[in-house]
Structure formats: structure tokens, C-alpha cells
Amino acid sequence: MLKVSNVTKYYGDVKAVDDLSFEVEKGEIFGLLGVNGAGKTTTFRMIMNLISPSSGTILFNGKKIDYNVTDKIGFLTEERSLLTKLTVKEQMLFYGALKSLDEKTVLKRLDELLKRFEIEEYKERKISTLSKGNQQKVQFISAIINEPKLLILDEPFSGLDPLNIELFKNVILELKEKGTSIIFSSHRMDHVELFCEKLAILVKGKTVLKGYLKDIKEDYKIKKIIIEGDVKKTDLKKINGVINVIKTALGYEVNIKDKTYVENVFEYIKTCKKINKFVLQEPSLEEIFVAKVGEAYGK
Numbered sequence: 001m002l003k004v005s006n007v008t009k010y011y012g013d014v015k016a017v018d019d020l021s022f023e024v025e026k027g028e029i030f031g032l033l034g035v036n037g038a039g040k041t042t043t044f045r046m047i048m049n050l051i052s053p054s055s056g057t058i059l060f061n062g063k064k065i066d067y068n069v070t071d072k073i074g075f076l077t078e079e080r081s082l083l084t085k086l087t088v089k090e091q092m093l094f095y096g097a098l099k100s101l102d103e104k105t106v107l108k109r110l111d112e113l114l115k116r117f118e119i120e121e122y123k124e125r126k127i128s129t130l131s132k133g134n135q136q137k138v139q140f141i142s143a144i145i146n147e148p149k150l151l152i153l154d155e156p157f158s159g160l161d162p163l164n165i166e167l168f169k170n171v172i173l174e175l176k177e178k179g180t181s182i183i184f185s186s187h188r189m190d191h192v193e194l195f196c197e198k199l200a201i202l203v204k205g206k207t208v209l210k211g212y213l214k215d216i217k218e219d220y221k222i223k224k225i226i227i228e229g230d231v232k233k234t235d236l237k238k239i240n241g242v243i244n245v246i247k248t249a250l251g252y253e254v255n256i257k258d259k260t261y262v263e264n265v266f267e268y269i270k271t272c273k274k275i276n277k278f279v280l281q282e283p284s285l286e287e288i289f290v291a292k293v294g295e296a297y298g299k
């Protein structure tokens with residue numbers, strides 16, 4: 001289990017991370033979210049022990065992360081760092097050696113992973129000749145060739161097309177099933193929502209929201225009702241508990257203060273001639289993120 005406790009990091013006068021605490025259990029996926037400059041990469045670098053926290057502790061299975069445990073860790077860095085003059089196989093042998101793996105094991109795993117990522121034909125190709133997406137696959141394979149117990153993924157989906165996002169997502173879920181603890185960062189809330197069970201949202205290094213996705217959604221009071229049919233925007237806006245009404249392609253989206261106000265909207269709907277749709281929806285993570293980040297910036 002990874003335990004980050006009260007970690008703060010200063011770069012000179014800049015407080016990049018402010019009293020951050022979270023835990024990632026075995027086989028759990030944790031999302032670290034935030035806009036640019038929130039402190040995500042700094043946090044990853046501290047977990048990897050590439051830089052030291054100004055205060056606080058980071059422990060993996062009760063121990064500090066150092067050369068004794070890095071063999072058990074995989075890291076996909078934000079600035080992709082492939083040795084582009086090498087072939088895919090050469091790069092993997094180099095990484096494998098850094099992770100104390102023997103050549104036979106690396107080559108066996110490499111063949112399996114190249115097949116899994118549908119790039120078997122590139123094994124002997126120089127990395128510089130691969131497309132950006134395929135280079136990202138090679139980088140991802142480098143991060144997991146040691147079958148890590150802890151996997152850190154800084155923006156793993158950036159630059160990938162939807163089919164490859166799906167492929168990466170499935171591989172990440174397989175690793176989770178095998179018990180790998182996974183932390184990843186992303187700006188894209190829809191990606192986070194796909195498979196992340198626990199998360200923290202950072203704004204300028206500060207944690208503005210943290211917990212299980214399910215609880216976060218339940219605790220977020222504002223709910224949304226989707227209505228299609230013969231209704232009037234002006235009438236909807238007058239209903240007690242309605243925050244705002246947004247016109248959509250097929251009807252209206254009505255935001256209410258909390259779910260106790262659904263009844264008021266329903267009473268009105270009963271007076272309308274024709275209703276095709278009336279659905280109460282949980283807020284999306286994107287909406288919660290925008291609201292929380294907005295609040296933190298005083299908007």
C-alpha cells in the first residue's frame with residue numbers, strides 16, 4: 001500500500017504541494033486530478049524519490065521508496081523519455097537491466113506485451129521511426145515490463161486515439177486485477193470516470209476534494225434533471241429549488257439544489273401535455289471538477 005502523509009513541497013517560495021495525504025491500496029486505482037500547475041508531476045516525482053518533500057512522508061508497504069524497492073515500481077513520465085536511437089527490443093533490454101531483470105524474462109514479457117498492444121511488427125524497429133502513439137505504447141510497455149506492484153502514470157492517455165485509449169484502459173484494469181496499485185494523473189475527467197475508484201483534486205497544490213468517486217458523487221448535492229417534451233423554460237425557472245435551466249438539442253437540463261426538489265419539478269411536469277423524457281442524473285465528474293476548481297479560485 002502507498003501512504004502519502006502530510007506532504008508539502010516548496011520550490012523556493014513556491015508551494016507546489018500543500019499538505020497532501022492519500023492512500024492507495026493493493027489493486028486500487030487512484031486519480032490525481034488538477035489543472036496545469038496543480039502539483040501532480042511534483043507529487044509523482046516525490047513518490048519516485050527523484051525529489052524530496054520539504055515535509056511529510058511517503059511510504060510504500062511501510063518502507064521509504066529507494067533503490068531497494070524501485071524494481072517493483074513502474075513510472076510513465078509526462079515528458080516521454082525513450083532512447084529513440086535504439087530499437088524497441090534494445091530499449092526494453094536496457095530498461096529490464098535497470099530493473100534487475102534477466103534477458104530471457106524481458107524478451108518473453110516483451111513478446112507478450114507487444115502482442116497485447118498490437119505492435120509485434122515493431123520489435124526490431126528504431127523507436128525514432130515509430131508514430132507518436134506507438135512510441136507511447138513502447139513507453140507504457142517499458143513502465144510495466146517489470147510487472148510493478150506500484151504503477152505511476154502521468155497523463156497516460158495524452159495523444160492517444162479512442163481505440164488506443166480503450167486498449168490502455170483494459171491493460172490498466174488487468175494490472176489492477178493482478179493487484180498492482182495504480183496512480184494516474186489526467187485533465188480529462190471522462191477518462192478518470194472510466195475506471196478510477198478513488199481520487200483527489202488539487203488546486204495550486206491544495207487538496208480541494210478527496211475520496212471515493214461514488215461518495216463524491218453522492219455528497220455533491222446539486223442534481224440534474226433531463227426533460228424532453230412540451231415544457232416551458234420560463235415555467236421551469238420559476239420552480240422552487242431550480243438553480244438554472246439549460247436548453248439542450250432535444251430538451252432541457254434542469255439543475256436543482258438537491259434531490260428533494262425533484263418532486264417540485266415533477267408536479268409541474270404532470271401539468272404538461274406531452275413528456276418524452278424525465279430523468280434524474282448524477283452530476284458528471286467534469287461538472288464537480290469545474291465547480292470545485294471554480295470555488296477554489298473564488299469564481
Ligand code: ATP
Pocket residue numbers: 011014015016034035036037038039040041042043078
Ligand atoms: P501540468 O498538468 O501542467 O503538468 P502539474 O499539476 O504536474 O502541472 P507541477 O509540474 O507539479 O504541476 O507544478 C506545480 C507547481 O510547481 C507549478 O507552479 C510549477 O510552476 C512549479 N514547479 C514545478 N517544477 C518546478 C521546478 N523545478 N522549479 C520551480 N518551480 C517548479
